[in-house]
Amino acid sequence: MISENKIERICNNDKEPGALLSNDRHGIDRSNLDTSVDPRDNFFLYACGGWMKNHPLTSEYSRFGTFDLLREKAREQLKELVTMLSLDPESKIQGTDAQKVCDLYCMGMDVSRLNKEGASPVMPFIQKIQDFSKDEFIRVLAWLHNGITGSFFTTGVGADPIDSDKNIMHIGEVGLGLGDRDFYLERSETNDKILSAYEKYVKRMVELIGYDKDSQQRVWDNVISIETEFARYKMTREERRNPQLRYNLYSIDKIVADFDNIDWNTYFSEIGIENICEANIISVGYLKFLNKYLPTLSLQQIKDYLVFECVSDSSGVLSDEFHDANFEMFGKIMSGKEEPEPRWKRAMTIPNSMLGEAVGRLYVSKFFPKDNKDYMLRLVKNLQDSLGKHIRKLTWLSEDSKNKALDKLSTFKIKIGYPDKWKDYSDIDIDPQRSYLENVYLASKWYTQDNYKKLYKPVDKEEWHMTPQTVNAYYNPTTNEICFPAGILQPPYFDVSADDAINYGGIGVVIGHEMTHGFDDQGRQFDKNGNLKNWWSDKDIERFNEVSDRLVKQFDAVEVAPGVFANGRFTLGENIADQGGLCVALTAYLDYANGKFAPDIDGFTPLQRFYLAYANVWAGNIRPEEIIVRTKTDPHSLGENRVNVTLGNISQFLDAFNIRKGDKMFRAEKDRAIIW
Known part of the structure; x- marks a missing residue:
């Protein structure tokens, strides 16, 4: 000590130069020391x-630092802007950015409506997954990729790494429910605790959409089996950092030939892309695995996995029961939080992300x-x-x-x-007569299509x-x-x-x-x-x-x-x-x-x-x-x-x-x- x-005496080392001539400027806050x-x-x-x-640390945080303090300040500023925006006459005019921001925020704050609706907003999506036949799989997958959830693999348009002025299609790995492959592949006391909690979470998600205990067990068995196989063949964290490994340009003919258990032509047509000629395969090893793995899965296994993916990814814009289950898993168990964020912070997340530059214009004009x-x-x-x-x-x-x-x-x-x-959001329609989930889905679909439309166009720098x-x-x-x-x-x-x-x-x-x-x-x-x-x-x-x-x-x-x-x-x-x-x-x-x-x-x-x-x-x-x-x-x-x-x-x-x-x-x- x-x-x-x-x-x-240590800090007053007289060998170091003194301060710039700026006597009106403040120095270090000594209370930080x-x-x-x-x-x-x-x-x-x-x-x-x-x-x-x-x-x-207060109960809603798993980590809190100066970075987070600044983010909290920004959130408070955004809350002030959005709540004041509701007094603007433009917020009452359908189709204006002000109306969209205000209505999205208000829908997120309407706890009574969300809890009354329960699982009903997501049930049309669930029903479509439950009803499809084997030969409809690729069409359903394309529909899910078009703004609902990414399953089995992902697609997106971005710059060609060797010709960065041009946009091309990229085909990537699927994400994992637990975020990282090690949670599935490494045995430890911590990982065992996380997997046990994940089982409860998966079962609770499908319980909330009406699955009985036997069906919940079946869904869990199928989800953990599929995600564990995905984890085995995904790139490691270190491999993902190597851009050379992540660039593998294939012609569409080679993609169709080498990964022939996926109907690529139908897939691209269904997501709205015609005449595709090539794509970058980010992880060739993973896609080779997936091509062999897909035919081994039963229709029931595929449906169970997709149902869980759909409801889990939708949980943040459904009733409190869904949010509470999600928080129990990812907030408490994985991050150590004691209680969730207040409702207004969760509600602010949606307009702040989906209409981010509309909110940003307000932000910079004031702050x-x-x-x-x-x-x-x-x-x-x-x-x-x-x-x-x-x-x-x-x-x-x-x-x-x-x-x-x-x-x-x-x-x-x-x-x-x-x-x-500034980004133009005129084609995003936010209608309070629709459910919160449906509005968010339609906005997400717009973003997905906005990305796909960039294919083969010059990169907007x-x-x-x-x-x-x-x-x-x-x-x-x-x-x-x-x-x-x-x-x-x-x-x-x-x-x-x-x-x-x-x-x-x-x-x-x-x-x-x-x-x-x-x-x-x-x-x-x-x-x-x-x-x-x-x-x-x-x-x-x-x-x-x-x-x-x-x-x-x-x-x-x-x-x-x-x-x-x-x-x-x-x-x-x-x-x-x-x-x-x-x-x-x-x-x-x-x-x-x-x-x-x-x-x-x-x-x-x-x-x-x-x-x-x-x-x-x-x-x-x-x-x-x-x-x-x-x-x-x-x-x-x-x-x-x-x-x-x-x-x-x-x-x-x-x-x-x-x-x-x-x-x-x-x-x-x-x-x-x-x-x-």
Whole structure:
């Protein structure tokens, strides 16, 4: 244990530069700290322990951090917007975006109607599944894929990885009820508990649509048998990260010949696509398995699986009985939550997703000042210049590859705040006379058809893949773009009233993170035009793998729960981006400072504030159950590891907090992994 006074002496290292001349800007919120922890032993707990104590997990959350706090703020803002929208005369005019948003939200809030209707809204779908004959299977499957649920395999239109200006059809694996294949294939006390709860869930879902106990048992036996077989042949988490494995372009004739137990011509015709000539098979091994497996299934097995899929995927827009069963399984058992979200949050999810840009227009007009966008544009330019400097100084990348990397960096498309062109929802019809489920289904069908209509058309590189109110950011390799929606441009990530060191340590690292994704284990395989192309020499790849393998081992060594270790290979891309973002953002900040320094703020030097701001981005509490689920399903490392493991590689951080050999946060130089 170390006293607060000693912490102050450590943090007032007079070898570090003082703050930029910005006396009107605030510094670190000291209430976020836990000064009883030595930053040299556990920087995450030192930087975030106060925040964690002040924000204990409440019953509706399996994890709650600064990221979630910001999302909750955005949800509250959306609630205000949507409830006020109901006073707008336009909300009473059928066909306006205001009417659609308001009516969808009101239907989600109408508990009495939902509970009175019970299972009746989903029963026409169930009846259609129960009544089809064997030769109608592919037509029913196509109907389900057209906005209801994805079963057996999935289809969707997106950019051709080797010709990213063109949209093609992609055929992919099916999802699993439990999310990850390991829950089905690995035996453990935790997995056995989850499977036992899943059995109750499956039986309860079909009980709610009238199945007796014998039928419930039969459905469970068929569902678990089918999903377990799917799990055996799905790609591993690590394989899914390899874009080369996921690209296998087949002509339609070859698809029909090689996977002949699926009537592809009828399938594509039924989903509304004529004259298809080719498709990318994302997982050839899985589709080969499925082609052999389908003929072995009885009609009853197929129907039971499809019935369960349909009712489970519909549970969120049906009565409380369906929602309660779903929460018991996925909220309590898998994530450790104690109670569900309040009704208004669940109701807000539907218009916020299905009419996302309509809601987004309202959001940015009230909550996103133009000054924020201007500041961000300057910040992004600084980060771009900084990453260029890092690329030029690399010792492991050849000169030819450096030049290509710099060329790719210079062509990044930058999207900030909100799109220039808003999505048109005029063809989505929301009618309160129909059930909540039917309205959601019809909107989902519209989205599915909207996607299919893009086939063979040029990729719209102005389209956004997140709504403006989303608290997140992304890099898209096929368009070589970075996107920062308005929702994430709020404290603690971004604050125009904060000291610049804090903004560079927060949103600056996020910007650098997304930029670095263009050069991580996946992004580096796409060129400046977004095409899947190897533009590195064999020696470059060998050196990259040598350094990145060290990063993999660092995370693999972390025990996140008794007997459960982090997966450094699965999280490699995000870990590279975290580390790259930190290094690039620091250089950008020091370049921006340009030697102009002032006294420290709140006893912390600029570099210390920079790293504390980064750590505060990942402050949060998490339940043990959620740790297991995220370790298996989330390509991002847990917050504590994103701080402690990543920072241990960065010499400027170690110097900023006087971390030396013998300290727990110290990592010997020979063991560090610095890539970008």
